[in-house]
Amino acid sequence: MLTTHRISADFYDDSFKLIAIHSNLEDYAITYAINSGCGLYLKRMERDLCLEANAKFSVFDWDDELNDLYWTLIANKCVVEEVIPSDGLFGNNTSERMDHLIKERKEVDYFLKVDAADDDLIEEQVRRINKIARVMTAYPIDTQTLKSKRNLIF
Numbered sequence: 001m002l003t004t005h006r007i008s009a010d011f012y013d014d015s016f017k018l019i020a021i022h023s024n025l026e027d028y029a030i031t032y033a034i035n036s037g038c039g040l041y042l043k044r045m046e047r048d049l050c051l052e053a054n055a056k057f058s059v060f061d062w063d064d065e066l067n068d069l070y071w072t073l074i075a076n077k078c079v080v081e082e083v084i085p086s087d088g089l090f091g092n093n094t095s096e097r098m099d100h101l102i103k104e105r106k107e108v109d110y111f112l113k114v115d116a117a118d119d120d121l122i123e124e125q126v127r128r129i130n131k132i133a134r135v136m137t138a139y140p141i142d143t144q145t146l147k148s149k150r151n152l153i154f
Contacts, residue, residue, distance in 0.1 A: 015115070015116070016113050016114060016115045016116075016117075016143065016152070017113070017114045017117045017119075017122045017140065017143070018111055018112070018113055018114075018140065018141045018143050018146075018152070019111065019112040019113075019114070019122065019125060019126055019129065019138055019139070019140055019141070020105065020108040020110075020111060020138065020139055020140075020141050021108065021109060021110040021111070021112060021129060021135060021137075021138045022107065022108060022109055022135070022136040022137050022138070023109050023110065023132075023134055023135045023136060024109070024134065024136075025134050025135075027058040027060070027073075027075050027110075028044075030073070030109075030110055030135075031044075031060045031073055033132045033133075033134075033135070034073065034112070034129060034132070037128050037129065037131060037132045038125055038128045038129065040062055040064075040071055041062045041064075042060040042061065042062045042071060042073050043060060043061065043062065044058070044059075044060050045059045045060065045061055047059075049074065049101070049151075051099075051101070051151065052080075052099070054080045054081065054082070055078055055080050055099045056078055057074060057075045057076070057077075057078050057101050058074075058075045058078075059072060059073070059074050059075075060072070060073040060074075061073070068116060069114060069115065069116055069117055069121075070114070070115040070116070071112065071113070071114055072112070072113040072114075072115075073110055073111070073112050073113075074101060074110065074111045074113060074152065075101070075109070075110055076100055076101045076102055076105065076106075076108045076109055076110060076111055077098055077099070077100055077101075077109060078098075078099050078101075079096050079097070079098060079099075080096065080097050080098075080099045081094050081095070081096055082094065082095045082096075082097065083095075101148075101151050101152070102146060102148050102149075102151060102152070103147075103148055104146065104147055104148065105141070105146070111141075111152065112125070112129070112138075113152055119140075122140050123140070126138050126139060126140060
């Protein structure tokens with residue numbers, strides 16, 4: 001007999017603040033710009049965030065022990081390659097599609113997640129991020145309105 005274990009929704013700690021960032025910079029370049037402009041020390045995590053077999057989202061994090069904050073920069077977009085089997089002359093074809101971490105916010109390129117932060121700190125960081133060249137805009141997001149916010153809890 002199989003046993004199914006479920007984790008209660010009460011178990012998830014979703015007390016984090018979220019900043020949406022629109023930028024066409026690569027993940028390493030936006031991380032460098034945020035580190036330089038905001039005084040953070042984000043580093044690439046050893047493993048990417050995998051939701052599906054091929055969908056891997058880059059993640060950068062920093063544990064600010066001095067201020068008791070945990071910062072995470074997460075890419076909202078990733079390119080997924082799919083093999084399309086074919087019996088034709090050219091064999092199998094590959095197709096690329098864009099996948100999103102937060103599907104209801106497809107226009108956002110990156111999310112800066114801050115655990116245990118107050119609203120004043122978030123507003124200050126939003127002002128600093130908006131001053132970075134090649135960042136179109138950055139703004140705070142109310143996490144309670146997101147349907148797929150569990151993708152941000154890892």
